[in-house]
Amino acid sequence: MDQVLLRMEGISKSFPGVNALNQCHFELRAGEVHALVGENGAGKSTMMKILAGVYQKDAGQIFFKGEEVVIPSPRAAQHLGISIIHQELNLMPHLTVAQNIFIGREPVNKAFPLFISDNEINKKTAELFDRMHLKLDPTIKVGTLTVAKQQMVEIAKALSFNAEILIMDEPTAALTESEIDELFHLIRKLRDRGVGIVHISHRLEELKQISDRVTVMRDGQYINTVPTKETSIDQIINMMVGRTIFESSPELPEKADQDVVLEVKNLNRGTVLKNVSFSLKKGEILGFAGLMGAGRTETARAIFGADAVDSGSILIHGKKVVIDSPSKGVRNGIGYLSEDRKRYGLTVNMNVNENIVMASLKKFMSFFGWMDEPKTRSTSQSLVKSLNIKTPSLDQKVKFLSGGNQQKVVIGKWLTADTEILIFDEPTRGIDVGAKSEIYKLLNDLARQGKAIIMISSELPEILRMSHRVVVMCEGRITGILDAKDATQESIMKLATQRTGIVRSDETNNLTPETGMA
């Protein structure tokens, strides 16, 4: 049981411009569930992708059963008995369960070797499911299964390679409570058979239930490995955030107005948004914190009209509005600055001027739809000046600008459209430090001018520095709304990992997660 199956030592990996892993360690025993935790971008997935042969390490050693191994490809990892289940399911929905499991190594018909023996793969799959105590028809098409069942198929596929190490990258992200129970049941069974299991997850209570040890990573560094039983969730959170709070002090506009500009009531959309309610005041920067997939972007898109919601209402200045398309969003004075600027925010092959006026062409139209070109240019020119956009000319194609300047062009676009509510989704993603503080200053200025701002960010220091209030989301629910004075990295992290939370915007003290399991 206590035999060390795998050791990774001094693993480093960098991608262009990013130091993803720096001298990291990891150890896995046979018959243990080992949780790997850390904030977004801590390097968990990168570490495991190296183990699974998806990435190649720059430095370090991997020992499998005491011997050093090289893992140049996913195939090589599978041969060693290392299988990974990626965050996104990798299945072919149009093929059957058995066909998916045996893809790439189909047995052929003995009498007529040109043909695949579907009977044999169905039989083998049924045997595999028997061993897993799984009730699933091998001949059913994968596309007809629930996500949880598809997850099981992935696990079965991994096990069919006689995996000794099973890596699961956020396997529960899309599962319901009972489906998670089912999955954990299976994981425990595998553990008892001596399989070493790596479980990457953001859900800390879950780790309490399932894992034997926890390894914490932060900013590409190995922090510590601790036995789960002897460690509290708070201790793990401390290790996860660890870093000192942001250097420079927040420079927020003094006080937000009391005029409520936007009120969102009970937005629901499938399993993505559940009873999302909050309000936004004039001159306020409202930070949205949470982990990946918490529903922050989905909330923004719902407000902006990019996705249809099942139920809920939106009030602007107290008046109920129906926003079922982005064009209605714009007409109601909402601007959405996507996290993926290049895909959704800009037409990168067009120039600065064209991009800035893109969302408000009607303003620049003279008779018969003719564009008033001089007027667009003078508007753009003044914005380039006031936003301090560094571009050689208005005719420069946006794709040649730096990330920070591209972001400013998007901001310019929404300012031109006279939007009163601005939703920034990860406004500083992919922007270097210098440009970041400029964007921060810009946001502050906009708030001071009376714009109402929603800022979605995965960087806690950014949230803490910029927000008047912080909305924390987890799994489509708002788990808490904190005032700037109560918000700390720890309090936000707690709410962000709170799976069974209660919505209480006023009593933040009562939000300690239940951690009863040992």
Add this chain to the structure above:
Amino acid sequence: MNTTNQKIVFRSDIMQLVMAFGALILMVIIFSILSPFFLTFDNFVGILLATAVNGILALGVTFVIITGGIDLSVGTVLTISAVMTGVLITNNHFPVWLGITGGILTGGLAGFINGVVISKMKIPPFITTLGMLYATKGLSLVISKSTPIYFSDSPIFRKLVMDSALGTIIPGFNIPNAVLVMFGAAGIAYLVLSRTILGRYTFALGSNEEATRLSGVNVDRWKIAVYSICGLFSGLAGVVMASRLNSAQPALGAGYELDAIAATVIGGTSLSGGEGSILGTVIGAFVISVLTNGLRIKGVPQEWQMVITGVIVVLAVYLDRWRRQR
């Protein structure tokens, strides 16, 4: 949400075939009522013969479309295959069987080149096969010096396809061999698609190419195989066409790819990949030729036949989508 959607899709792939076949039967009934000439043996032979070339072309296209790709070059690859057959048999006096093999392999080579360009150079199938369309169209004219090549010296060549083996076995049942060739080719295509590894990977590629790659499948190689197969079927169609006309016509073939794609789509093969069947494609090819034949018998001008065919193609896909969304 996603999964329930797909549930409906999968339960209904047999429905799709039933519906397409039902539409075909309905058309036959309607035309039979409208015209006394429609439901005659001779007219049926005509329909079968008219379906042969397009049907064979569409078989290859089905493979390509199931992978999520497209092949616009099948019509002109057909042309160059026919021309090569003529060059080999008539101009160079090769034995007929060798000429036929050469013609089919010419098609296979064109398909192979398509596959290599698409998978190795990462050029989208639409562009690649558009280039191949122009190239083979031009080459056909160059090789034949822009004049038809006749097979008058080798009468056996025409007999191979236009005689009726069935007719000698069952007197009076004079269905030309071309039709047998088509059904034979369809049978092979069916087995390859449903029983072999190639067929499995054809669906896998169209369903989720990245997942297929991560499963350790050499995606490039199988893609090349799929386009090569499509080329081989085009080559076979070229030979059948040349034999039927007793000549290789260097200007005939462009535009046939549209009929083949239409047949495939009417037969329920999804342009987004992962779904499709040979049976559906054969039904689709018959839908087109029955429609053309029936309209012609009723004296509808050719221009209007095209308009109606266009409407039917869009309608078929629309009905399919509507049925899925329910």
